[in-house]
Amino acid sequence: MKGERPSPTDAEARVCWTVEIAEKTYLTRLDAGHVAQALPGQFLQLCVREDVSPLLRMPLSVCAADPTTGTADVIYEDVGPKTHILSRLPAGSPVACMGPIGNSFPDPGTGATLLVGGGIGLPPLLFYGSRVLSRDPQAEVSLLVGARTAARHLPDGVVGGAASRYRRATDDGTSGHAGPVTDLLREDLADRAAVTVFTCGPAGMMAAVATICRDHQVFCLASLEEYMACGFGVCVGCVVELAAEAGTPGQDLTPYSRYSRVCVDGPVYDASQIQWA
Ligand SMILES: Cc1cc2nc3c(=O)[nH]c(=O)nc-3n(C[C@H](O)[C@H](O)[C@H](O)COP(=O)(O)OP(=O)(O)OC[C@H]3O[C@@H](n4cnc5c(N)ncnc54)[C@H](O)[C@@H]3O)c2cc1C
Ligand code: FES
Structure with a gap:
């Protein structure tokens, strides 16, 4: 997926x-003029401590x-040292x-937009849905969200502006549909x-979404969140395997063309091009 950026x-x-907007989940606003032109799907590499x-x-x-206020927002779950430190910075x-x-x-394009997140x-789906609706308030944007339990769902005030229609699923049945969000997608x-369809979330969920869409x-389109180190294409720590069909027709993928660095080639891919595990 190439384009102006x-x-x-x-x-x-x-x-x-x-x-804190949900259990162990935080919204941080950054005064960061240099990233305020960011487009939906793009990400930041943050260093939360000079150590x-x-x-x-x-x-x-x-x-x-x-861009008018020079701010950018991130939403994240406190899962380890870096996310924890960021959530506590004054x-x-x-x-x-x-x-x-x-x-x-x-x-x-023309037609409806269906966002499937888990x-x-x-976060990138909320940014995209809000951008689509701000340009065309009549656009049909549906958001399907899966979470483990009700306390992990983001509040309506955070999610509402990103979709004209919003459905929830929880693994334990405490909010919305009881079961995986892919059940809602099939419906x-x-x-x-x-x-x-635009999807972002755990790899297993995105693989299921890709299969259903196929x-x-x-x-x-899937936005991948692979483990990353450098974030600028040098360490090859973020590669994903491409599906054989993603290469030139009639040619086998070489080791060099078979993998893609998510930090420079992604994170957004045509889901059919990914070799889902
Ligand atoms: C392009 C991209 C965009 C991302 N956007 C968001 C976002 O908007 N909000 C958010 O909460 N997180 C996002 N992540 C994941 C986030 O970067 C990690 O959760 C974070 O780096 C964890 O750092 P830590 O030091 O707090 O925890 P660590 O100690 O590094 O990790 C804690 C736990 O989380 C797991 N983990 C860490 N990174 C990932 C990953 N990439 N995928 C799956 N599991 C992981 C580890 O295996 C470990 O079990 C994104 C990742 C990528 C690559
Ligand atoms: S994170 Fe280093 S190449 Fe992508």
């Missing part, structure tokens, strides 16, 4: 504020960006911030023809 810059951002530990930067998707704290990185979701995969696709002959 702003060049990444490494500069200091400052925390404006952080609020050797934690050593690596942390990739987080941009959830909202406003307002005004400096954060080294490289971005915006990667490609982005393309502008919607876990920490929701939705049974009723529709002209739709493009079976319904629906175009699907």
Whole structure:
């Protein structure tokens, strides 16, 4: 997925504020003019402490960006040292911030937009849905969200502006449909023809979404969240295997063309091009 994108810059951002919006899940607004032009799907590499530990930067998707105020928002779950430190930084704290990185979701074509998110995969979908609706308030944007339990779902106030229609699923049945979010996707696709699916979340969920879309002959874009180190294409720590069909017809993929670096070629891919495990 190639396209116009702003060049990444490494500069200091400052925390404006952080609020807990769901269980162990935080929304942080950054004063970061150099990434405020970010497009939906792009991400930031944040260094939350000037210390050797934690050593690596942390990739987080941009959830909202406003060039007029020079701010960018990230939503993240406290899962380890870097996310925990960020969630505790007081307002005004400096954060080294490289971005915006990667490609982005393309502008919607004709037809409906169907966003399918799970876990920490929701932020880029919220950004995309909000952008589509801000350009065309009549656009048909559906959001299907899966979470382990009700307390992990983001509040309506955070999610509402990103979709004209919103359905929830939980693994334990405490909110919305009891079962995987892919059940909702199957229901939705049974009723529709002209739709493009955008997905981000756990790899297993995205693999299932890709399979369902292939079976319904629906175009699907997936934003991958592989483990990353450098974030600029050097360490090859973020590669994904491409499906054989992604190569030149009639030619086998070589070791060099068989893998793609998510940080420079992605994170957004045509889901049919990925060799899902
Ligand atoms: C392009 C991209 C965008 C991302 N966007 C978001 C986002 O918007 N919100 C968000 O909460 N997280 C996002 N992530 C994941 C986030 O980067 C990690 O959760 C974070 O780096 C964890 O750092 P930590 O030091 O807190 O925990 P660590 O100690 O590094 O990890 C804690 C646990 O999380 C697991 N983990 C770490 N990174 C990943 C990953 N990439 N995929 C699956 N499991 C992982 C580890 O295996 C471990 O079990 C994104 C990742 C990528 C590559
Ligand atoms: S994270 Fe180093 S090449 Fe992608």
